[in-house]
Amino acid sequence: MSYKILTVDDSRMVRKIVFKAFSPLGCEIFEAVNGTDGLALAVEIVPDLIFLDITMGDMNGLVALDKLRQIESLKATPVIMLTAESGDQSIARADKLKVAGYVPKPFKAEQLLALAIPILNLQPLTTPA
Numbered sequence: 001m002s003y004k005i006l007t008v009d010d011s012r013m014v015r016k017i018v019f020k021a022f023s024p025l026g027c028e029i030f031e032a033v034n035g036t037d038g039l040a041l042a043v044e045i046v047p048d049l050i051f052l053d054i055t056m057g058d059m060n061g062l063v064a065l066d067k068l069r070q071i072e073s074l075k076a077t078p079v080i081m082l083t084a085e086s087g088d089q090s091i092a093r094a095d096k097l098k099v100a101g102y103v104p105k106p107f108k109a110e111q112l113l114a115l116a117i118p119i120l121n122l123q124p125l126t127t128p129a
Helices: 012-025 035-045 061-068 088-096 109-120
Strands: 004-008 028-032 049-053 079-083 101-104
Touching: 004 012, 004 035, 012 028, 012 049, 012 109, 028 035, 035 049, 035 061, 049 061, 049 109, 061 079, 079 109, 101 109
Parallel strands: 004 028, 004 049, 049 079, 079 101
Antiparallel strands: none
């Protein structure tokens, strides 16, 4: 099964890290550069997992997360917050909206994989012998 992973982050480097981490596992990677585009794309593709930046220009990640949770087809979608913030208020609000985890910036691909693999039960692709 191919999982759909959506990254919503204004940093090109972050989107590149997610792509490089999950493409070898056979995942389809989708990207949005802001919350507005991320919401629209999430509704269109209904991803299996969303990586969502908290701090973005047009709509912060917490507002986007709140809007995601109001959409029936996305209510249960696991969301992992990507953040340079460590404010208790942001974390408490995200927890209330049922996030699957947090990854502080800067991060390595291994940190993303460590959170996502158990959520999606990802397996490395194997090639036939």
